[in-house]
Amino acid sequence: MSDPRAEDGGAPPQRPVGALPQRPDTPCVAVCSTTFDEICRGCGRSVAEVAHWVSMSAEEKERVWVRILAQGYPRRNT
Template identity: 35%
Template sequence: MNTFFRAVLSPCIGICSLDDDGLCTGCHRTTAEIARWSQMNDDERLRLMETVLPERETRRR
């Protein structure tokens, strides 16, 4: 049996609700990012996790 492993896990924390700006209130991703997550490569995911999402979270505070 082949198992498929993704090195970068989803930033989803189970608080799935979109705010007025179209961002998830839990993970701060856009609907496009959420929809595309399974097709992203690890480099794209890491960029989101390490750069984009923390910046969004900081701006929202």
């Protein structure tokens, strides 16, 4: 079987239209703190998003991922 990347100069295969990007199972970086507000200082999710993460659909999780990445999360303490 041939490598699909070899035919187009080594570019990675394209994601099917409408497919969600590959992401880690959770944005958690084990820097959990909601001391000052309802947003975790490590991952950027709200308390409700953290609590309901396991029951959220892939599309709901993707919306959260897009928002937190745009806001500069997840963050690790440095």
